[in-house]
Amino acid sequence: MSKKMLAKLATLSAVPVIVVGVGTPASAANQNVNLTVNSVLRGSLYFYEDGDRFGLWDDSADGYGTRAYVEYWRNPAVTYYPLTSWSNGTGARSVVYKTVDLNTSDTYRMKVCTTGDAGATIKCSSWKYFQASS
Numbered sequence: 362m363s364k365k366m367l368a369k370l371a372t373l374s375a376v377p378v379i380v381v382g383v384g385t386p387a388s389a390a391n392q393n394v395n396l397t398v399n400s401v402l403r404g405s406l407y408f409y410e411d412g413d414r415f416g417l418w419d420d421s422a423d424g425y426g427t428r429a430y431v432e433y434w435r436n437p438a439v440t441y442y443p444l445t446s447w448s449n450g451t452g453a454r455s456v457v458y459k460t461v462d463l464n465t466s467d468t469y470r471m472k473v474c475t476t477g478d479a480g481a482t483i484k485c486s487s488w489k490y491f492q493a494s495s
Contacts, residue, residue, distance in 0.1 A: 404417070404420055410493070413493065417448075423475070425483055426450035426476045431444045432470050463493035465494055469490070
């Protein structure tokens, strides 16, 4: 085979690799944030990238419920805005799911809190920041 033919073959065989690399969007991994009090896991909030679904867990039989908070930031905003919030008062080791349509150009943050009587906030995790992908 001539050098010219080998060069052409090498170029053509590299094209599918480049196309696959360009055509596959970067995918953010699933995210989670936990609330631990006195070394005991009290609540967890998970974001499942596939389907833009959140799972709010009540991880402890402590008499408290859990509440999730999700906020978004969109350029040129100077602050985060509430997107959604929901409670899990179904008992220990239970989960409540919520699907939310996330915009890939926005930045999000989420946290989980324990709640007492009448939904009053007791303690919250730190914010977990993430970006959804397509």
